[in-house]
Amino acid sequence: MSKILLVIKREYIQMVRTKGFIIGTVLGPVFMIALIVIPIIVSSVSVEKQETIGVVDLTNEIFMELDKKLDHKDYRLKDGSRRYLLEKFEPSAGIEELRRELRERVLKKKLSAYIYIPEDVLEIGARESAVRESEPEEEKVEYVSDHTTDFEKLRALNGALNNVVIEKRLKREGLDPQKVAQYIKRVGLQPIKITKKGEEKDSGGTFMISYILALIIYMAILIYGQVIMRGVIEEKSSRVVEVVLSSLKPFQLMMGKILGIGAVGLTQFSIWTLFGIGASVYGTSFIPAGANFAMPSIPAHVFVYFVIFFILGYFLFGTLYAAIGSLVNSEKEAQQLVMPVTMFLIIPIMLMIFIIRAPNSSLAVFLSFIPFFSPILMFLRITVLIPPFGQIGASIVILILTILLMIWLTAKIYRIGILMYGKRPKLTEIVRWIRYS
Amino acid sequence: MNALEIEGISKKFGDFNAVKKLSFEIPAGTIYGLLGPNGAGKTTTIRMVMNIIIPDEGSIKVLNRRMDEEMKERVGYLPEDRGLYPKMKVGELLLFLAEIKGLKGSDARKEIDFWLERFDLSDWKSKKVEELSRGMQQKLQFIVTVIHQPELIILDEPFSGLDPVNTKLFKDIMLEMKKKGRTIVFSTHRMEQVEMICDNICLINKAERVLEGNLSQIKKQYGKNTVILDYDGEADFIKDFPEIEKIDDYGKFMEIKLKETSSPQDLLPKLVGKISINKYEVKEPTLNAIFIEKVGGKEVKDE
Numbered sequence: 001m002s003k004i005l006l007v008i009k010r011e012y013i014q015m016v017r018t019k020g021f022i023i024g025t026v027l028g029p030v031f032m033i034a035l036i037v038i039p040i041i042v043s044s045v046s047v048e049k050q051e052t053i054g055v056v057d058l059t060n061e062i063f064m065e066l067d068k069k070l071d072h073k074d075y076r077l078k079d080g081s082r083r084y085l086l087e088k089f090e091p092s093a094g095i096e097e098l099r100r101e102l103r104e105r106v107l108k109k110k111l112s113a114y115i116y117i118p119e120d121v122l123e124i125g126a127r128e129s130a131v132r133e134s135e136p137e138e139e140k141v142e143y144v145s146d147h148t149t150d151f152e153k154l155r156a157l158n159g160a161l162n163n164v165v166i167e168k169r170l171k172r173e174g175l176d177p178q179k180v181a182q183y184i185k186r187v188g189l190q191p192i193k194i195t196k197k198g199e200e201k202d203s204g205g206t207f208m209i210s211y212i213l214a215l216i217i218y219m220a221i222l223i224y225g226q227v228i229m230r231g232v233i234e235e236k237s238s239r240v241v242e243v244v245l246s247s248l249k250p251f252q253l254m255m256g257k258i259l260g261i262g263a264v265g266l267t268q269f270s271i272w273t274l275f276g277i278g279a280s281v282y283g284t285s286f287i288p289a290g291a292n293f294a295m296p297s298i299p300a301h302v303f304v305y306f307v308i309f310f311i312l313g314y315f316l317f318g319t320l321y322a323a324i325g326s327l328v329n330s331e332k333e334a335q336q337l338v339m340p341v342t343m344f345l346i347i348p349i350m351l352m353i354f355i356i357r358a359p360n361s362s363l364a365v366f367l368s369f370i371p372f373f374s375p376i377l378m379f380l381r382i383t384v385l386i387p388p389f390g391q392i393g394a395s396i397v398i399l400i401l402t403i404l405l406m407i408w409l410t411a412k413i414y415r416i417g418i419l420m421y422g423k424r425p426k427l428t429e430i431v432r433w434i435r436y437s
Numbered sequence: 438m439n440a441l442e443i444e445g446i447s448k449k450f451g452d453f454n455a456v457k458k459l460s461f462e463i464p465a466g467t468i469y470g471l472l473g474p475n476g477a478g479k480t481t482t483i484r485m486v487m488n489i490i491i492p493d494e495g496s497i498k499v500l501n502r503r504m505d506e507e508m509k510e511r512v513g514y515l516p517e518d519r520g521l522y523p524k525m526k527v528g529e530l531l532l533f534l535a536e537i538k539g540l541k542g543s544d545a546r547k548e549i550d551f552w553l554e555r556f557d558l559s560d561w562k563s564k565k566v567e568e569l570s571r572g573m574q575q576k577l578q579f580i581v582t583v584i585h586q587p588e589l590i591i592l593d594e595p596f597s598g599l600d601p602v603n604t605k606l607f608k609d610i611m612l613e614m615k616k617k618g619r620t621i622v623f624s625t626h627r628m629e630q631v632e633m634i635c636d637n638i639c640l641i642n643k644a645e646r647v648l649e650g651n652l653s654q655i656k657k658q659y660g661k662n663t664v665i666l667d668y669d670g671e672a673d674f675i676k677d678f679p680e681i682e683k684i685d686d687y688g689k690f691m692e693i694k695l696k697e698t699s700s701p702q703d704l705l706p707k708l709v710g711k712i713s714i715n716k717y718e719v720k721e722p723t724l725n726a727i728f729i730e731k732v733g734g735k736e737v738k739d740e
Contacts, residue, residue: 238521
């Protein structure tokens, strides 16, 4: 046992000291924060400026109303001046001529765009309402510009225009737009999650946390699994392994490596967790007000299961990565063998949406028992709703039994593979090693 | 007492016999040479002794016990493929490898300082292994093998790739170890080293033992009818003499094996006057000659 400890100590100290670990530990959270904060900052930084939009209004009714709408404070810039100035154009010389002229103006940047409102936009065509009630054909008001990717602007203009058109139509029918607006006011479904502790409103946070935590387990297993594999390959290719094995058992070396690197992973997570707690306590003040971002909180039981499933998943895949490392001579060679293992990690990630949507379906329950999936899928189910404890316990037991089986199997492969150089063994040979060693 | 007893061990890799029914014993406190051409089965034998490869049959006793994990602490092993952790610092590497041999931290540190001093590597203690030259890494590897004061030291091709200075250093330390009562086994295909330091040898060829025993006795068996001739001139004619069984001609130096019926005294007069003789010595055959004869006359090349 103490020899395993020595191996763990070596792996741990050697790895914690590497630049990769230090940079990864520091930059990990910085990167995560940047990913969240930068878009918030960017979106709150105003790049908007006043612009003039030409309007060709063939109905002769909309321009005035639209101009009034866009004068409203919702459409104004921060300094209070108007965001959109409208300029009316009359097709006195014919529509085609006017279009050509407006085109010129847009290209010369005198106008940022022009809107072309056809004559029949206010008509309620008998044709359309009869054809498809659920999806009435949209009137084609044209928005012509040299760039049409500012969806924020398009949405604003579209909204204002729609309001004007709808109000006009209602008035034509003798209806009071304000009353109608009240009639068609929408109701929303408020998701309320029931747990044994009571009820809580859910504004999508559960979904996000489940998703992120499951992704963290996935990433961690993938990254640290590769670290194990690389370590085994390095020991093999530097030929130090025979020296080490003249002092201890292959099993001790393999387990020491897996445990040591796992300890590094836990260290990294602990640092990040502390960092996260610090950030949630002090960090909220850095986020610009009105950014519509709340620090999600992670329930204690979810955190406990996160640690459990991370550790178990890490062991299960760690043994596989160690065995693969022992079978190959170079990292390049390893890539082919790693594919199936990576697939076991990717499949549950692809199933995540399904599990989040139907966490209690029999397929979800079944999948979350499969040991190669359960570190991600059972954990995911726990975050979405708490499955019966029997199910959680069963999946953990299955996982632990599988891990023991895998350790037993991979130790045999490792024991022989680690001292084999040259040609990669065939699957039949590996099976023979397992049977006869 | 025997430090190592090997009895009838065999190992097959697929259809290939790597070692076949091999037996030998090594008395404690001696230096033992495991000889054989490349691919004869020396490394496989050593790996079986180290319990890295399990023999198909036969038994191995190390220091009168079966080789197990505990025994590994009493044995020092230098593998044929040298290797160290390149990213580790010299001092840390030695500490780790000494500790997994069962040495306590404080004892290990003392030994590390002693050996680094002895091999003139003290200045490199806090340097990374990969910064060391090849020769220095070889020294380091040797320290790793002996740092835990093993009773049995197993060296697989210890002299390959060494310069003459390190060769002498290693040889001196091996003899020192012998004086302290340690047992040393080493494999090689370089005969001159074996002749200098080995008490006993075992010659393996094609997985099987062809010769085993005390070195001086073996040489005596091969008789007193070998002549070492140091000469100048054209000596090709000697080949045609009826007394000759075999000649190894090096141009200015010749190892002549005579037929059992002839005497070196009869040969000398026939040479006088035809070539200029600097030295005419009657002696036991060199191990190299025995080796070549036993392995089938094929030239053995140094690596």
